[in-house]
Amino acid sequence: MPELPEVETVRRGLAPVLEGRRIVSVKQNRPDLRFPFPENFAKRLKGQTVIRLGRRAKFLAAELSSGEVLVMHLGMTGRFTVSGGQLAAFHHQTGTDRVHDHVVLTTDDGHTITYNDPRRFGFMELWPAQSFEAYPRLIAMGPEPLSNRFSAAYLDETLKGKKAPIKAALLDQSVIAGLGNIYVCEALWRAKISPKRLSASIPGKRAARLAPVINEVIAEAIEAGGSSISDFASASGELGYFQHRFAVYDREGEACPACGTTIRRLVQSGRSTFYCPDCQR
DSSP: OOOHHHHHHHHHHHHHHHTTOBEEEEEEOSSBSSSBOOTTHHHHHTTOBEEEEEEETTEEEEEETTSEEEEEEOTTTOEEEEESGGGTTHHHHHTOOGGGEEEEEEETTSOEEEEEOSSOOOEEEEEEGGGGGGOTTTTTOOOOTTSTTOSHHHHHHHHTTOOSBHHHHHHOTTTSSSOOHHHHHHHHHHHTOOTTSBGGGOTTHHHHHHHHHHHHHHHHHHHTTOOOSSSOOOTTSOOOOGGGGOSSTTOTTSBOTTTOOBOEEEEETTEEEEEOTTTOO
16 A cells, blocks of 8 residues: 555645646546545536645545545555646556546646556545544544654653554554555664564653654655555656665565664564564564
8 A cells, every 4th residue: 555655756746737727527437436436526526726735644635626625545556647748648658557547637738637546445535625624534643754743752652551562553543644564664673673562662762763763764765756566656657766775674584784684574463564683672
């Protein structure tokens, strides 16, 4: 599933062609994705101007002139592509499977934005902008990395008394929003913290190491355009390249780049965890 850096990369690719543009046509090719589309979905989008394209955690949020917010989640395999103008041949060049083009938007300057999702785990919803802070899928989200609310002091307070392993706690979106398996593995390695360590043992010196490296990993991944380990690509079709910087993720059996110890894999909460048993304590 795309994590915060991948979704932010998509937002940055879509914003220049959506913000300030009016949606002149909407083609909806099926009644549902993970959930049914909102009632009169295409009709409610057509004719609206996109005021701003934002992001919260792993969600994209387009503020519309109608007073609604178009909320979009990529699920496992969702992706947006842009065609028109200099990108007119994009679909042909990349071989995108048009059978899975579920929503196609056209803007007043001739750009076409296509949402393609083979597994249909993504979704789109509309919510009133004036009450967007009460949008149920985001209301319980914790602070994001790189935000003013996220710090070592926040980890000290939030993890105090928690019995869950730190890996599971960091994947809990109510603790930190937007983190996923890849970047948690990498951050724990950089902070030299075992993924098996109980969260209650993190406050103090370990939290002081962990908070800045979480920010560091996320900032580097955004700069690199995210990680392309399956089929992720930005809206322009470019692949992310942070996967070339992985120290431990998906490197089971290889040597730790810091100490040479063999990287191990274990399963926590149904997810693969990669770590160095020597560096991470």
